Amino acid sequence: MSMLLLSLETSSPICAVALHHIPDGRLLGQSELRLEKSHSTHLTVLIEQLISNAGYVLTDLGAVAVSDGPGSYTGLRIGAAAAKGLCFALDIPLLAVGTLPALAHQVAARTPRADAYLYAPMLDARRQEVYTALYRADGTEVLAPTNLILDAGALAEHLAHSPLLCFGSGAAKFQALAGDQTNTLFLPDVQPSAVSTGELALAAYHRQQFQDVAYYEPFYLKEVYTTTPKSVSK
CATH class of the missing domain: 3.30.420.40 (ATPase, nucleotide binding domain)
Known part of the structure; x- marks a missing residue:
């Protein structure tokens, strides 16, 4: 078999x-x-x-x-x-x-006292945006995946309740804005x-949670914008 x-x-x-x-x-x-x-x-x-x-x-x-x-x-x-x-x-x-729950699982599985934190995987989405979500150590979703426009107060309501671990390719952008918030920790070099x-x-x-192979499409989260090439004058 x-x-x-x-x-x-x-x-x-x-x-x-x-x-x-x-x-x-x-x-x-x-x-x-x-x-x-x-x-x-x-x-x-x-x-x-x-x-x-x-x-x-x-x-x-x-x-x-x-x-x-x-x-x-x-x-x-x-x-x-x-x-x-x-x-x-x-x-x-x-x-x-x-990708986001897999990143959170990767970090939570290696974190001492894992239940003490919320996990915020962040993937760079260009400009001041990141793809992010929040999870507990057991994988429970606290904030559904979203493309978040970053500012110093991003995720503030969640920080009031639990320490936050931020990681992934977009975390450095948030760290630059958030500064030294005592309830936020940033982990470097965490990759999918x-x-x-x-x-x-x-x-x-x-659990037999299989995809339909014929119709499966990835979860892009936001639309992909394409442009038509400009014609070249002869």
């Missing part, structure tokens, strides 16, 4: 994959590449190499999980296309894991991880 879970994280500049054993949740391997715009050329190679290095073949996969967003529009599209292609070809289920995506996907797998 095919009992391996492959997880893809492409919502950020990091292109990452992880492989878990579904019955016991054991991590079998992970691989990531920290190169800008590497997803389209390297994701398939990372998948093939990881599965081969772990001693398996593609047909040993029992499910594929993908980072659902928000995040890089192009990265999310590439991850979704790869995941859907594998699920179609192998006739296996697709799982989608939010395919391992955390896989850990949450394992729970979703056992």
Whole structure:
């Protein structure tokens, strides 16, 4: 029986994959590449190499999980296309894991006295905006994912009740505005991880929270604006 879970994280500049054993949740391997715009050329190679290095073949996969967003529009599209292609070809289920809850899970799992904090993953959304949400250590959602325009008073009502841990690619922008608020802590160098995506996907797998492979689209959170190139006068 095919009992391996492959997880893809492409919502950020990091292109990452992880492989878990579904019955016991054991991590079998992970691989990531920290190169800008590497997803389209390297994701398939990372998948093939990881599965081969772990001693398996593609047909040993029992499910594929993908980072659902928000995040890089192009990265999310590439991850979704790869995941859907594998699920179609192998006739296996697709799982989608939010980038923000996966980041919060990643930090909470490694935080002493984890229940004492609220977790605020922040992804850079350009200008003074971040994609963010608030979670408790057990994953309970306190504030739903939103594209937040930052100012010094952002999240103030939540800070009045619990210390806040802020992390992710957008946290530095908030730190510059918030200053030295005593109830806010900022964690550097926290990036989305395919391992955390896989850990949450394992729970979703056992709950059979599968996506419709034909109609699945990533959660972009806000519209993507495109422009028509100007014609060149001859």
